[in-house]
Amino acid sequence: MNPSRAVYLAIACLFMTSSAAWGQEAPETAGPLVGHTTDSSAVIWMYAPQGSPLEIDWAAEADAKGKGQGKGKLNFEPVANPAGDLTGVPYKVTLTDLQPLTTYQYQVKVDGQTDPAYGGSFRTAPAADQGSQFRLAVTSCMKFGEPQASWNLLLAEKPDLHVTLGDTQYSDTTNPTIQWKHHLRYRAVPEFSAVLKSTPNYAMWDDHDYGPNNSDGTAKGKENSLVGWNQFWGNPTAGTATTPGAFFKFSWGDVDFFMLDGRYHRSPDNAPDDDQKRMLGDAQFEWLIEGLKNSRAKFKVIASGSTLSDSKNDGWRIYTFARHRLFDAIGEENIGGVIYLSGDIHRSLVWTHPESDRVGYPLIEVVSSGVANSKTLSFATVDFDTTADDPTVQVRIIHGDGKTHADKTWKLSDLTPDQ
Ligand SMILES: [Fe+2]
The missing domain is CATH 3.60.21.70 (Alkaline phosphatase D (PhoD))
Structure with missing residues (x-):
């Protein structure tokens, strides 16, 4: 057995032990999560199956009443390759041109699917x-x-x-x-x-x-x-x-x-x-x-x-x-x-x-x-x-x-x- 194969199996066994202790596999998706936020930008993170197109829509809360600004749409870029036997990867995007002290609603779509669980909101910084x-x-x-x-x-x-x-x-x-x-x-x-x-x-x-x-x-x-x-x-x-x-x-x-x-x-x-x-x-x-x-x-x-x-x-x-x-x-x-x-x-x-x-x-x-x-x-x-x-x-x-x-x-x- 070559050394890299031995290392792989050792890591796999270690993981199987941990996984068995948990009683279930890791979820395929996680998030979204709001990260670094300024008076004009916000980082949104999400974990989803590798290769899935991820999109996001966001809008200032006032937009729902027809008088706000800051609505748009972006594709996420995957930031890493999958680790071990996991099929997902973390994705991030930075929303820009936001207004200070403004609440924004956002909705992530995974592979074209809209799930309310993938939506959230945040307020920008002063x-x-x-x-x-x-x-x-x-x-x-x-x-x-x-x-x-x-x-x-x-x-x-x-x-x-x-x-x-x-x-x-x-x-x-x-x-x-x-x-x-x-x-x-x-x-x-x-x-x-x-x-x-x-x-x-x-x-x-x-x-x-x-x-x-x-x-x-x-x-x-x-x-x-x-x-x-x-x-x-x-x-x-x-x-x-x-x-x-x-x-x-x-x-x-x-x-x-x-x-x-x-x-x-x-x-x-x-x-x-x-x-x-x-x-x-x-x-x-x-x-x-x-x-x-x-x-x-x-x-x-x-x-x-x-x-x-x-x-x-x-x-x-x-x-x-x-x-x-x-x-x-x-x-x-x-x-x-x-x-x-x-x-x-x-x-x-x-x-x-x-x-x-x-x-x-x-x-x-x-x-x-x-x-x-x-x-x-x-x-x-x-x-x-x-x-x-x-x-x-x-x-x-x-x-x-x-x-x-x-x-x-x-x-x-x-x-x-x-x-
Ligand atoms: Fe602790």
Whole structure:
């Protein structure tokens, strides 16, 4: 048996084991999903059988009343070849010439067939750099196979956008075929699917959707994980021209979001906690600090799966040099309005880091974890109002029982260093 055949069979056996455990095959279609959305464009993603012509119609909601604009039709382009024995591929398209703060309805047709399940809606972002009021929903840690009412609670909050911070599937491998199948199974959950197709979504991986549990930059096959990740989400970019990784920046009105990849360049958790231990790698760290320094946004959100303190064996808590370097850089560069979002720990909370003196003002961390995979089934909402003279940010933690377990508001002046 030639080596490539042996590898193929080994992978096939591995897949069959996983598939048998699931009790059914991966679905032939998934999505649609709304990805990166600006004041004039939106990415729509869908998974469908390879070779199917996919088309999309979209229209501003006002069009239905005969007085709007922005109706059109496009063919999707497949972005990848099928993985393993899967027959489908992800497709993406970018809708353009949209208007700010406008709700659009869209309908995907697969092979000429119109199915209401392939339709959705989204609202575009505020005009760039404009003051605005908007609601962000933050989640992490998915599951499949059970009713997931927390997604319904999240939708009822009518978020303008959704940021998810990892464990979006638990394949625990860098094998892209197995990753794809897990993504497909999770996205078949109706409640999760409803969020994906009706809210702009931005995603960052954590350990389980990057590689094995608590995995780091030494994970074999991480390049494959990165390809698969980009195929299954609609993020604007990934990494830079010289530094690979899933990290990226986007803006919503005059709030900037820095989505950090805490896996691809991470030193092992069990490495000595000294000045050689890295969470982001030096290039991503420099990218972050340069981005923060150049940002004119009122609030600057740093988001990562890794908590600043709450995980005793897999977060910034055991990366003392890297954590202090981040805090000190924010302080030394006089960067105001920074808020940190994270996930991972299967419960949610909002707190102020005790080392905030390094930053120069209270460093708020919002941990949102376990929307589908925890006892609390919790998520966070973050409401920004940058129209006020002193802009505000309000954080709420909502549990699956519908109760609000935290509700705190800060003014930008509270989160600005003294001059
Ligand atoms: Fe998790």
